[in-house]
Amino acid sequence: MQTKFLLGENQIPTHWYNVIPDLPEPLSPVIHPATGKPASPDDLVRIFPPQLIEQEVSTQRWIQIPEPVREIYRLWRPAPLFRAHRLEKALGTPAHIYYKYEGVSPAGSHKPNTAVPQAYYNKLAGTKRLATETGAGQWGSSIALAAQMFGLACTVYMVKVSYGQKPYRRSMMQLWGAEVIPSPSDRTAAGRGILAADPESPGSLGVAISEAVEDAVTHEDTRYALGSVLNHVCLHQTVIGLEAKEQLKLAGEYPDVVIGCHGGGSNFAGIGFPFLADKAAGKDVRILAIEPSSCPTLTKGAYTFDYGDTAKMAPIMRMYTLGHDFMPPGIHAGGLRYHGASPLVSQLVHAGLVEARAVGQLACFEAAVQFARAEGIIPAPESSHAIRGAVEEALRAKEEGRERVILFNLSGHGHVDMTSYDQFLSGKLDDFEYPEEKVRASLAHLPKVEL
Amino acid sequence: MQTKFLLGENQIPTHWYNVIPDLPEPLSPVIHPATGKPASPDDLVRIFPPQLIEQEVSTQRWIQIPEPVREIYRLWRPAPLFRAHRLEKALGTPAHIYYKYEGVSPAGSHKPNTAVPQAYYNKLAGTKRLATETGAGQWGSSIALAAQMFGLACTVYMVKVSYGQKPYRRSMMQLWGAEVIPSPSDRTAAGRGILAADPESPGSLGVAISEAVEDAVTHEDTRYALGSVLNHVCLHQTVIGLEAKEQLKLAGEYPDVVIGCHGGGSNFAGIGFPFLADKAAGKDVRILAIEPSSCPTLTKGAYTFDYGDTAKMAPIMRMYTLGHDFMPPGIHAGGLRYHGASPLVSQLVHAGLVEARAVGQLACFEAAVQFARAEGIIPAPESSHAIRGAVEEALRAKEEGRERVILFNLSGHGHVDMTSYDQFLSGKLDDFEYPEEKVRASLAHLPKVEL
Numbered sequence: 001m002q003t004k005f006l007l008g009e010n011q012i013p014t015h016w017y018n019v020i021p022d023l024p025e026p027l028s029p030v031i032h033p034a035t036g037k038p039a040s041p042d043d044l045v046r047i048f049p050p051q052l053i054e055q056e057v058s059t060q061r062w063i064q065i066p067e068p069v070r071e072i073y074r075l076w077r078p079a080p081l082f083r084a085h086r087l088e089k090a091l092g093t094p095a096h097i098y099y100k101y102e103g104v105s106p107a108g109s110h111k112p113n114t115a116v117p118q119a120y121y122n123k124l125a126g127t128k129r130l131a132t133e134t135g136a137g138q139w140g141s142s143i144a145l146a147a148q149m150f151g152l153a154c155t156v157y158m159v160k161v162s163y164g165q166k167p168y169r170r171s172m173m174q175l176w177g178a179e180v181i182p183s184p185s186d187r188t189a190a191g192r193g194i195l196a197a198d199p200e201s202p203g204s205l206g207v208a209i210s211e212a213v214e215d216a217v218t219h220e221d222t223r224y225a226l227g228s229v230l231n232h233v234c235l236h237q238t239v240i241g242l243e244a245k246e247q248l249k250l251a252g253e254y255p256d257v258v259i260g261c262h263g264g265g266s267n268f269a270g271i272g273f274p275f276l277a278d279k280a281a282g283k284d285v286r287i288l289a290i291e292p293s294s295c296p297t298l299t300k301g302a303y304t305f306d307y308g309d310t311a312k313m314a315p316i317m318r319m320y321t322l323g324h325d326f327m328p329p330g331i332h333a334g335g336l337r338y339h340g341a342s343p344l345v346s347q348l349v350h351a352g353l354v355e356a357r358a359v360g361q362l363a364c365f366e367a368a369v370q371f372a373r374a375e376g377i378i379p380a381p382e383s384s385h386a387i388r389g390a391v392e393e394a395l396r397a398k399e400e401g402r403e404r405v406i407l408f409n410l411s412g413h414g415h416v417d418m419t420s421y422d423q424f425l426s427g428k429l430d431d432f433e434y435p436e437e438k439v440r441a442s443l444a445h446l447p448k449v450e451l
Numbered sequence: 452m453q454t455k456f457l458l459g460e461n462q463i464p465t466h467w468y469n470v471i472p473d474l475p476e477p478l479s480p481v482i483h484p485a486t487g488k489p490a491s492p493d494d495l496v497r498i499f500p501p502q503l504i505e506q507e508v509s510t511q512r513w514i515q516i517p518e519p520v521r522e523i524y525r526l527w528r529p530a531p532l533f534r535a536h537r538l539e540k541a542l543g544t545p546a547h548i549y550y551k552y553e554g555v556s557p558a559g560s561h562k563p564n565t566a567v568p569q570a571y572y573n574k575l576a577g578t579k580r581l582a583t584e585t586g587a588g589q590w591g592s593s594i595a596l597a598a599q600m601f602g603l604a605c606t607v608y609m610v611k612v613s614y615g616q617k618p619y620r621r622s623m624m625q626l627w628g629a630e631v632i633p634s635p636s637d638r639t640a641a642g643r644g645i646l647a648a649d650p651e652s653p654g655s656l657g658v659a660i661s662e663a664v665e666d667a668v669t670h671e672d673t674r675y676a677l678g679s680v681l682n683h684v685c686l687h688q689t690v691i692g693l694e695a696k697e698q699l700k701l702a703g704e705y706p707d708v709v710i711g712c713h714g715g716g717s718n719f720a721g722i723g724f725p726f727l728a729d730k731a732a733g734k735d736v737r738i739l740a741i742e743p744s745s746c747p748t749l750t751k752g753a754y755t756f757d758y759g760d761t762a763k764m765a766p767i768m769r770m771y772t773l774g775h776d777f778m779p780p781g782i783h784a785g786g787l788r789y790h791g792a793s794p795l796v797s798q799l800v801h802a803g804l805v806e807a808r809a810v811g812q813l814a815c816f817e818a819a820v821q822f823a824r825a826e827g828i829i830p831a832p833e834s835s836h837a838i839r840g841a842v843e844e845a846l847r848a849k850e851e852g853r854e855r856v857i858l859f860n861l862s863g864h865g866h867v868d869m870t871s872y873d874q875f876l877s878g879k880l881d882d883f884e885y886p887e888e889k890v891r892a893s894l895a896h897l898p899k900v901e902l
Contacts, residue, residue, distance in 0.1 A: 001522070002460060003460065003522070003525040003526065004460050004525055004526075006457055006459065006460070008457065009453060009454065009455050009457070071452070071454070072827075074454040074455055075454065075455075075533070075826065075827050075828075076827075082526070086600075104555060105827075106823075106826075106827035106828045106829065108866060145827055148824050149537075149827070167869065167870065167873065168866070168867070168869040168870075169869075171869035171870070171872050171873040171876070172829065172866075172869060174872075174873070174876055175820060175823055175824075175829060175869075175872050175876065176823065176824060177824060369626060372557075372626055372627065373599050373626075373627060373628060375526065375557075376523075376526050376527075376556075376557035376596055376600070377526075377557045378557065378623065378626060413866075415559060415619070415623075415864075415866045415867055416619070416866055416867065416869075418618065418619040418620075418622035418623060418626075418867075419618065419619075419622070421622050421625075421626050422618065422622040422625070425622070425625055425626065
């Protein structure tokens, strides 16, 4: 019984797949947060390097991966694809369950897939320093690693409460040479404003984004980097699904359903979009996004224009949103606590090409423990949402007596998330209700947009 | 430039390599700690399953790996071999540096290579529960994983001070279904004795071993498992070096020097012994063990008979030792703080077939940071000793202008060891002097042995 499907180093994809030409309708424009009118590429040039701005709007289906990026991808790519024989047996399902494992990267998640090209294009554009924000630290550690590889300095504004509570990821960033600043900080006007009002502020992702963007636009040599949501980020992550397709060919299978967890959308896009290309070409494949029921952007949000951040500094985009001032409950899958969603994923959900389902925190941890005991690998809490989705599909296949082929993305390992497992195993974790009232209140504050 | 050398799943070794027939002289007998006379296999039968006792003394050069063990090895084996192009460049060395990476196992280290066969042979022998001890938790988490895979219960006596300070590995063990008991505990007479004398005792590895062995011998359905030192443990780890040899063939190279860090000896044996087989057959290859200068067993210890544990419950073996009551300083490479050494490695060092070198803690962390910034992967503090050894060899090659081929074993990742990096990066780590007086005092208490 083959368990692992490996590709050779020379089978790392040569091109990323860009879903834009396969969308059912053109993307809505990005709106400038200050004017409420469509933003031009020029508006972004102080924030992102030109190649990333080009990729953001490109209508080319295939975009070449630069050789220096593939060189670094080689440290962990191609990532393995596993057949979950032991999980299938534990579930007693006739389904064939495959998982793509992105936890083999040095940072332990899929995030370096985009951090590396972002650092590369910045290097090309003469950027000397990257500024970014991070919550739990998955993105911050990945961009720190990538910046180090290309000799760029890196400043990470880390939400203050996480800075204290997640020292492991902070140390990783520092080990990879980044400067990590607890946010709010006195480095920026945004941070100083918050501190003046509340010197004990625990910070938030919204504030940290504001600080990082301000740092970038106020320093000539510095640009900003974002780890999810945007089109170019989704693009870079498609190496996941492109490899998985080749690996499933080795297994002689094609998936009936492709599953990813969904927060900002980048790992979901990574596993899903290359199969969406087949779907656009007429293939019968379901593509399923799993989100937390406490932050159910795709399943309960509005499909409309909203700010990308709480502080209204980031561009306004058309997407599923729970409202930019919605603050999700403190679930342990920190990477899935985002009020919005990738505009690309949002449009595909809206068009019915991608399905979305919300699952509870306890159900996810239960699936994660079952997975870890069967397959060995300890999943990140974010990835456990995809596992839960796969388990539900596998149990349905069992009920129906069908030999369904299921593929999901195991986006990262949970070695630095063990306190969450600790709380789950000792019965201290709760589920959160969908905070309907808060969402309704938040959706009352949508921006005015002039197209 | 090829970076990664991968083998297919069907290239996992079919046999372990047993170094015993290639030793320069027969191994000295194992001595019963109570009698001071050679122990018989029967003395061990309540502690270990018969197949492991057989392997402990086998003179067969190749021992078949059971198919159910290979099935589980497939979850992470063959482990990748990397060429450290970026580290070479950072060092400006003409040397070719290769590293075998064992951090890809679900537990993040090489320990599952022996945990899995140990659990398997116990399952075959009808054992229902495994008892073991752990310090920092690398071994405990690996045996918890393996026991879970074969449906065995598992009780881990974890040194109490680590139980409090290393909650991540404790949680891993619990996630994989093990019961984790802070030691000293009231479960055993040994533990109760310590607690009666000092209710606040922080515990020690010696006490935890005593508790685990007592638990095994006082319960019919329970056996004991050990993660290093013993011959069968070294045997199981040879999959590391056997794979590395095949991978170096893909690279068209053969090493001038093979390097592993050395604590109890198992990961060192794993990378080194398969090359020692070539050396025994006349090949010119150096095999180099790197140990901490604060616990310099191979470089400063006596080659003599000593107890395997502080509490004098474990068998007496002929090995390099600093004395069984030597307590090494609290360095961050917890897995290398052992007063003794594998009898196999000891004999090979004594015969001059294996070289040993001691290095300081700060030099190791410095090498680890350089490695992480060049190659991305964050090494476990134990593995950083091998990196330091490789860096020294590479710099010597540079001085000599020689294109030396260096292979080392990167035995695990450091994602749950970030507090150590934190202390290093903030300048809070110290080197420890070699505690000569303490070793002299400890070596005055060697056991009396009648051969």
